[in-house]
Amino acid sequence: MSEAGRFAVGIDLGTTNSVVSYVDLQAGELPDNSVLPIPQLVQPGVVETRQQLPSFLYVPHESEVSPQELVLPWGECRNGVTGMIARHLGSKTPLRLVASAKSWLCHAGVDRRSGFLPLNAPEDLAKVSPLQASQVYLEHLKNAWNQQFPEYPLQQQDVTLTVPASFDPAARDLTVEAARAVGLHNLTLLEEPQAALYSWVKAAGDDWRKQVKVGDVILVVDVGGGTTDLSLIAVTEEGGNLQLNRIAVGDHILLGGDNMDLALAYRLKAKLDAEGKALQAWQIQALTHSCRDAKEALLGSDDVQSVPIVVPSRGSKLLGATLRTELTWEEVTQSLVDGFFPQVSVHEHPRQALRTALTQLGLPYASDAGITRHLAAFLCRQAQSTDTLFGHSGDDFVKPTAVLFNGGVLKAPQLAQRLMNVINNWLQEAGAEPARLLAGADLDLAVARGAAYYGFVRKGHGVRIRGGIANAYYVGIESSMPAVPGMEPPLQALCVAPFGMEEGTGTQPSAAEFGLIVGEPVQFRFYGSNVRRTDHAGVLLEDWEPGELEELPPIQATLPVENRRAGEFVPVRLAARVTELGTLCLEAIPRDSTQRWRIEFDVRNQQSA
Amino acid sequence: MTVDFTAMPAQLDLLHLILGILALAFLLFAVLKPKPAAVVPAPTAPQQPKAEPRPEPVAPPALKVNSPDAALQLLSLLQQEARFVDFLNEELKGFSDAEIGAVARVVHEGGRKTLQHYFKLQPVRAEEEESRVTLPAGFNAAEVRVTGNVVGQPPFTGTLVHRGWRVTDVNLPKLAEGHDARILVPAEVEL
Numbered sequence: 001m002s003e004a005g006r007f008a009v010g011i012d013l014g015t016t017n018s019v020v021s022y023v024d025l026q027a028g029e030l031p032d033n034s035v036l037p038i039p040q041l042v043q044p045g046v047v048e049t050r051q052q053l054p055s056f057l058y059v060p061h062e063s064e065v066s067p068q069e070l071v072l073p074w075g076e077c078r079n080g081v082t083g084m085i086a087r088h089l090g091s092k093t094p095l096r097l098v099a100s101a102k103s104w105l106c107h108a109g110v111d112r113r114s115g116f117l118p119l120n121a122p123e124d125l126a127k128v129s130p131l132q133a134s135q136v137y138l139e140h141l142k143n144a145w146n147q148q149f150p151e152y153p154l155q156q157q158d159v160t161l162t163v164p165a166s167f168d169p170a171a172r173d174l175t176v177e178a179a180r181a182v183g184l185h186n187l188t189l190l191e192e193p194q195a196a197l198y199s200w201v202k203a204a205g206d207d208w209r210k211q212v213k214v215g216d217v218i219l220v221v222d223v224g225g226g227t228t229d230l231s232l233i234a235v236t237e238e239g240g241n242l243q244l245n246r247i248a249v250g251d252h253i254l255l256g257g258d259n260m261d262l263a264l265a266y267r268l269k270a271k272l273d274a275e276g277k278a279l280q281a282w283q284i285q286a287l288t289h290s291c292r293d294a295k296e297a298l299l300g301s302d303d304v305q306s307v308p309i310v311v312p313s314r315g316s317k318l319l320g321a322t323l324r325t326e327l328t329w330e331e332v333t334q335s336l337v338d339g340f341f342p343q344v345s346v347h348e349h350p351r352q353a354l355r356t357a358l359t360q361l362g363l364p365y366a367s368d369a370g371i372t373r374h375l376a377a378f379l380c381r382q383a384q385s386t387d388t389l390f391g392h393s394g395d396d397f398v399k400p401t402a403v404l405f406n407g408g409v410l411k412a413p414q415l416a417q418r419l420m421n422v423i424n425n426w427l428q429e430a431g432a433e434p435a436r437l438l439a440g441a442d443l444d445l446a447v448a449r450g451a452a453y454y455g456f457v458r459k460g461h462g463v464r465i466r467g468g469i470a471n472a473y474y475v476g477i478e479s480s481m482p483a484v485p486g487m488e489p490p491l492q493a494l495c496v497a498p499f500g501m502e503e504g505t506g507t508q509p510s511a512a513e514f515g516l517i518v519g520e521p522v523q524f525r526f527y528g529s530n531v532r533r534t535d536h537a538g539v540l541l542e543d544w545e546p547g548e549l550e551e552l553p554p555i556q557a558t559l560p561v562e563n564r565r566a567g568e569f570v571p572v573r574l575a576a577r578v579t580e581l582g583t584l585c586l587e588a589i590p591r592d593s594t595q596r597w598r599i600e601f602d603v604r605n606q607q608s609a
Numbered sequence: 610m611t612v613d614f615t616a617m618p619a620q621l622d623l624l625h626l627i628l629g630i631l632a633l634a635f636l637l638f639a640v641l642k643p644k645p646a647a648v649v650p651a652p653t654a655p656q657q658p659k660a661e662p663r664p665e666p667v668a669p670p671a672l673k674v675n676s677p678d679a680a681l682q683l684l685s686l687l688q689q690e691a692r693f694v695d696f697l698n699e700e701l702k703g704f705s706d707a708e709i710g711a712v713a714r715v716v717h718e719g720g721r722k723t724l725q726h727y728f729k730l731q732p733v734r735a736e737e738e739e740s741r742v743t744l745p746a747g748f749n750a751a752e753v754r755v756t757g758n759v760v761g762q763p764p765f766t767g768t769l770v771h772r773g774w775r776v777t778d779v780n781l782p783k784l785a786e787g788h789d790a791r792i793l794v795p796a797e798v799e800l
Contacts, residue, residue: 039783042782043689044785044788045784045785045787045788045789046682046782046783046784046785046788047782047783047784047785048782048783049780066787068785068786068787068788069785069787069788070785071785071786073783092797092799293718308711308714310711310712310714310715312692312712312715314797316695316698317695317699318692318695318696318699318712318715319699319701319704319708319709319712320704320708322708322711322712322715324711
């Protein structure tokens with residue numbers, strides 16, 4: 001540890017909000033976990049300090065705002081503005097607003113390094129890539145840190161950056177690339193649901209060992225502004241100490257609080273339409289905004305029956321031009337509690353599979369809004385996830401014994417309660433004990449706090465969640481057989497990285513060899529599976545159940561020409577390792593040398609794929 | 610004063626509401642006054658005709674003159690969040706209480722958010738209003754104002770009419786060097 005590396009810093013680079021938390025590594029055994037105040041523009045020329053930085057990027061027109069009005073404590077903003085002001089300006093000029101960059105970062109159907117955001121913006125607008133947008137947010141956070149701690153620049157601190165558990169290897173690599181680009185090199189990645197659990201462990205203090213026991217399966221449900229992320233963590237014992245093991249993660253579900261506000265706004269719009277009041281786009285926007293507050297009021301207490309919703313006119317005349325309606329408790333219950341958390345059986349799953357069209361431009365939003373259906377699908381799919389630790393149960397779904405909530409949506413007591421009820425109904429029907437809720441987390445800040453605490457844990461304090469990679473990865477091999485017209489040659493899958501491979505470990509080079517042509521990029525089909533837990537590296541699958549393997553974007557290897565002849569054919573073997581910072585690394589090793597060539601996960605110009 | 614929004618809007622309530630909003634504004638301005646502490650040197654009466662010499666060169670008590678920026682900033686925040694300036698510039702004549710009530714919600718909700726976000730408030734006195742309180746000798750007259758039968762020497766015993774408000778923390782946004790605070794809200798032109 002360098003002299004200046006005094007803090008463990010956790011960065012929650014969220015889809016809608018980013019938070020920075022830190023722990024002073026020199027403050028003893030149980031240090032405080034603070035949240036960094038982040039100065040940001042809220043209006044042109046007006047700077048405020050908030051705990052959250054909205055993850056939005058707005059690129060103003062040159063005559064829209066004077067550069068003197070876009071000044072932050074550390075200088076002028078050159079590449080657009082981020083934070084509150086971006087969301088504010090973008091609400092009126094959406095074509096200049098970049099939002100949900102993080103969801104694009106894990107969207108495999110696009111070239112994530114090419115500038116295409118804001119989507120559908122006119123040609124003359126300078127566009128940015130999801131990678132660049134993430135860099136802008138990180139740069140802002142770095143500057144905010146360095147302004148507060150000039151003696152301890154962020155570049156020299158141990159930074160833990162959180163990613164959704166469902167991020168694929170390419171998205172993880174890109175996140176690391178964005179962080180490196182702003183100078184953050186002492187970096188570790190951590191899955192968000194794990195961070196939430198760390199935060200809970202930290203908040204519970206020594207007491208956490210009393211609140212969970214060996215054999216517990218903790219379900220972490222993280223419903224944020226834009227995404228829902230699921231993980232299972234099993235509690236085991238090793239040498240008399242409790243051990244936490246992350247045993248499964250869910251799919252990437254683009255469904256969250258923003259969908260709920262929109263659902264309410266459109267419900268009210270329908271109501272106003274029926275009264276003969278047609279709404280304009282800006283009114284729907286304002287309605288969405290009001291619905292967010294009204295939702296919190298209605299879901300936060302039992303005795304509020306209805307909340308008036310008022311959309312003031314845009315002009316300076318308010319009277320006579322202001323739209324008034326009402327949001328009732330029944331409407332919120334129907335739209336949100338029943339709409340997003342329907343009481344379904346554990347065997348009712350989302351109607352449509354996720355990630356259907358890899359090539360479609362636009363984010364792959366979940367088409368089924370029922371979070372409980374997604375949860376049911378996850379628990380059924382992962383039915384065997386506890387077998388290795390607790391023995392074969394024969395259950396048709398995982399039965400969590402404890403539940404930890406995270407994300408702003410679940411701050412609403414009625415939603416949290418409904419979700420608990422649904423889970424407990426499933427358990428009751430299966431004859432199991434009800435799960436208990438692990439309480440006491442701050443649902444907005446827990447991920448950043450947990451990430452900072454993880455940095456502290458990595459120094460050898462406290463319990464560490466074991467997990468490794470939550471998928472097994474496979475490379476597709478087309479078997480050589482006589483070509484049959486109209487038939488695709490059957491595909492085999494070679495396991496290159498087994499499930500649960502831990503940080504800092506690697507596999508032996510595969511026995512199978514692949515031919516690479518020197519100087520030419522060669523693409524492989526690439527698959528991931530979050531259910532095949534027992535395949536070890538080198539296993540060749542002839543066939544698999546539908547849905548067991550999920551095709552990921554192709555990966556690409558290029559052997560540089562150095563020391564070789566271009567066009568030369570070189571047999572290589574494949575090996576995988578998980579880096580210390582938590583990314584997967586696939587390497588090609590030529591038979592005749594010990595050099596290793598890195599295989600790229602994020603392949604440019606893959607539109608032909 | 611409590612404003613009961615669930616009651617049918619009666620004329621009296623509405624008037625109270627508007628009065629309340631005005632009182633809020635004055636209170637905030639009063640609260641803000643000591644902040645920027647731009648003390649102007651005591652005027653030495655340059656406008657006075659020189660022919661009128663003062664018998665005693667006693668300097669008048671120094672009065673602070675605030676830079677208007679903080680007040681303008683607060684007005685701007687109230688306008689943006691609560692449409693405060695718009696509302697006070699409206700003519701209420703000819704509109705029903707229901708219509709005014711709908712707008713009052715905008716002003717109230719936004720104003721409350723602004724107040725809670727930028728100021729930390731607490732009552733000066735913790736006792737219940739309408740209860741009997743005793744003020745010891747040497748009580749702070751800036752904190753507690755005695756009214757009515759003000760005679761004799763403290764301790765005074767009387768009825769707590771209003772608990773008072775004290776701002777314990779002000780956290781106004783910072784302004785850029787070139788920011789013109791007089792533009793409370795810019796005109797908006799949709800292209």
